[in-house]
Structures are given as structure tokens and as C-alpha cells.
Amino acid sequence: MLAVNPQRVQNPLRVITGSGELKILYIASMNTTDWIGFIGVALLLVAFFLNLIKRISPDSLPYMLLNLSGAAIAGVASVMLHYVPFIILEAVWTVVSLVAIINYFRKPVKA
Numbered sequence: 001m002l003a004v005n006p007q008r009v010q011n012p013l014r015v016i017t018g019s020g021e022l023k024i025l026y027i028a029s030m031n032t033t034d035w036i037g038f039i040g041v042a043l044l045l046v047a048f049f050l051n052l053i054k055r056i057s058p059d060s061l062p063y064m065l066l067n068l069s070g071a072a073i074a075g076v077a078s079v080m081l082h083y084v085p086f087i088i089l090e091a092v093w094t095v096v097s098l099v100a101i102i103n104y105f106r107k108p109v110k111a
Contacts, residue, residue, distance in 0.1 A: 037078070
């Protein structure tokens with residue numbers, strides 16, 4: 001059974017099933033922390049998906065910037081949630097992305 005925080009439930013949806021049974025579906029609203037995390041994760045998934053379909057290279061600046069911004073934003077949400085495992089994950093992801101961007105600009109220009 002799914003635990004629902006009643007403070008986050010707005011306008012429960014009442015559904016009558018085919019057998020005539022009344023079911024109440026609770027739809028939790030998203031708070032600011034949820035939206036911040038959603039945006040960060042969405043950026044990370046966009047980078048992943050674009051790389052998967054070969055629209056973006058992992059060595060490209062847009063890919064690295066999507067990873068940097070997505071990890072940093074998701075990291076902020078993790079801090080707001082006080083969820084240490086994801087704080088560590090997103091911090092490392094952010095630092096690795098930042099190092100990749102620094103190395104991108106340090107590489108010699110091909111003539």
C-alpha cells in the first residue's frame with residue numbers, strides 16, 4: 001500500500017471501477033524542492049537521451065553543460081531534502097562535469 005502524506009494531497013480523484021467499486025486516487029502536488037529536483041534530473045536525462053540517439057557527443061560542450069547544470073540543480077534539491085547519498089552523488093557528478101569542461105577549454109586548438 002502506498003503511503004500518502006495528507007498534507008500534500010490536493011483534490012483526491014474519485015473513480016468508479018467497472019465493478020461499481022469507488023476508488024479514491026490521491027494525487028500529490030509537487031512542492032518547490034520537488035520541482036527543483038525534477039528540473040535537475042530532466043536535464044541529466046536529456047543529456048543521456050541525446051547521447052543515446054547520437055544527437056550529442058559526450059565530448060561536446062552542450063553535453064557537459066547539461067550534466068553540470070543538471071547535477072548541480074538536482075544537488076540543490078538533495079540538500080533541501082537532507083538526503084546524503086544523493087548529495088554525494090550529485091556533488092561528485094557536478095565536480096566531474098566541471099573538470100571535463102575545464103579540460104575541454106584547455107585542450108589545444110587544432111589548426
